[in-house]
Amino acid sequence: MKTPVRVAVTGAAGQIGYSLLFRIASGAMLGDDQPVILQLLEVTPALKALQGVVMELQDGAYPLLTEVVTSDDPMVAFKDADYALLVGAMPRKAGMERGDLLSANGGIFKPQGEALSEVASRDVKVLVVGNPANTNALIAQQNAPKLGAGQFTAMVRLDHNRALSQLSAKTGKPVSGIRKMTIWGNHSSTQYPDLSQTTVDGTPALELVAQDWYEGEFIPTVAKRGAAIIEARGASSAASAASAAIDHMRNWALGTAPGDWVSMGIPSDGSYGVPEGLIYGFPVTVSGGKYEIVQGLEVSDFSRRMMDATAKELTEERDAVRELGLVK
Numbered sequence: 001m002k003t004p005v006r007v008a009v010t011g012a013a014g015q016i017g018y019s020l021l022f023r024i025a026s027g028a029m030l031g032d033d034q035p036v037i038l039q040l041l042e043v044t045p046a047l048k049a050l051q052g053v054v055m056e057l058q059d060g061a062y063p064l065l066t067e068v069v070t071s072d073d074p075m076v077a078f079k080d081a082d083y084a085l086l087v088g089a090m091p092r093k094a095g096m097e098r099g100d101l102l103s104a105n106g107g108i109f110k111p112q113g114e115a116l117s118e119v120a121s122r123d124v125k126v127l128v129v130g131n132p133a134n135t136n137a138l139i140a141q142q143n144a145p146k147l148g149a150g151q152f153t154a155m156v157r158l159d160h161n162r163a164l165s166q167l168s169a170k171t172g173k174p175v176s177g178i179r180k181m182t183i184w185g186n187h188s189s190t191q192y193p194d195l196s197q198t199t200v201d202g203t204p205a206l207e208l209v210a211q212d213w214y215e216g217e218f219i220p221t222v223a224k225r226g227a228a229i230i231e232a233r234g235a236s237s238a239a240s241a242a243s244a245a246i247d248h249m250r251n252w253a254l255g256t257a258p259g260d261w262v263s264m265g266i267p268s269d270g271s272y273g274v275p276e277g278l279i280y281g282f283p284v285t286v287s288g289g290k291y292e293i294v295q296g297l298e299v300s301d302f303s304r305r306m307m308d309a310t311a312k313e314l315t316e317e318r319d320a321v322r323e324l325g326l327v328k
């Protein structure tokens with residue numbers, strides 16, 4: 001048996017937490033030979049509800065779940081964490097953009113970045129799910145001077161999965177035959193779900209679908225799917241978000257499949273003309289726990305405009321959190 005790893009989850013008594021924790025405990029995230037210690041962070045008033053979730057985790061009798069720690073103190077919940085999933089934040093309501101949450105949620109990620117910097121494992125892998133995810137990841141990263149910038153990532157995997165599923169439905173081909181999907185930029189309505197490299201059973205996707213559908217239906221459907229779910233469900237996506245978080249961390253920890261890539265929000269190194277430092281969705285491959293941006297892809301004029309528009313929004317979000325004193 002491997003040595004247990006420590007997985008910190010914030011907002012653990014929330015909606016996403018309720019789908020996420022049981023899958024981590026079952027081995028879906030890190031493999032069915034990897035024992036885990038869950039370290040759960042909540043605000044003080046939610047600790048009682050969190051205790052109920054812990055009771056349910058116990059009742060699952062998961063063979064891989066070694067220990068569960070709960071706390072309202074990030075210095076306790078992040079202690080020696082190998083993985084940190086920062087979920088705890090307010091979700092948006094109908095009619096809001098995710099960026100509207102910046103002032104409410106931004107303040108959560110500064111102290112959490114500071115705590116991760118002090119007490120987490122020096123190799124901690126951090127995924128920010130709480131919205132606006134990319135800029136919250138930037139805030140956490142900028143307040144964690146003792147960790148590497150690249151240890152902080154944001155979730156665009158839900159958008160990636162939504163794009164796979166929309167393309168699968170349109171072409172009538174299973175998701176398993178789709179390769180090289182990319183979500184560029186922000187987890188917001190400016191994101192660019194890009195089919196220009198995507199193949200379906202080996203055939204270029206753009207040979208199978210009309211340009212009108214791609215630009216006029218596919219891109220807006222994927223980009224606005226979160227709002228459509230809020231409208232239908234009366235609450236933001238939770239089970240699909242948890243599933244995407246599992247996928248993101250699993251690929252980061254265990255690698256991507258040969259001949260394919262995934263989308264991750266990561267600090268830009270200037271690749272593809274994306275301003276350095278922004279936490280931006282890129283196509284990445286992962287091996288040995290290290291991700292790398294897929295290089296050398298052709299960027300059409302259409303792609304350039306879409307990629308620049310979402311970079312512009314992220315630059316504006318960065319400026320806004322600078323004004324709030326949350327990043328340098």
Ligand SMILES: NC(=O)c1ccc[n+]([C@@H]2O[C@H](COP(=O)([O-])OP(=O)(O)OC[C@H]3O[C@@H](n4cnc5c(N)ncnc54)[C@H](O)[C@@H]3O)[C@@H](O)[C@H]2O)c1
Nearest residue numbers: 011013014015016042088089090091129130131133158241
């Ligand atoms: N990136 C994505 O693709 C994606 C997808 C879905 C949802 N989200 C976002 O994830 C976040 C959580 O969504 P949810 O549906 O679970 O919300 P929720 O309101 O059900 O749960 C959030 C939990 O976070 C807790 N919390 C608040 N502040 C905290 C803090 N400082 N430390 C620890 N815990 C704290 C709350 O007490 C609550 O239990 C929202 O911001 C939502 O918009 C992101």
Ligand SMILES: O=C(O)C[C@H](O)C(=O)O
Nearest residue numbers: 092098131226227236237
């Ligand atoms: O849309 C939201 O506010 C929730 C989440 O980010 C989503 O994409 O479903």
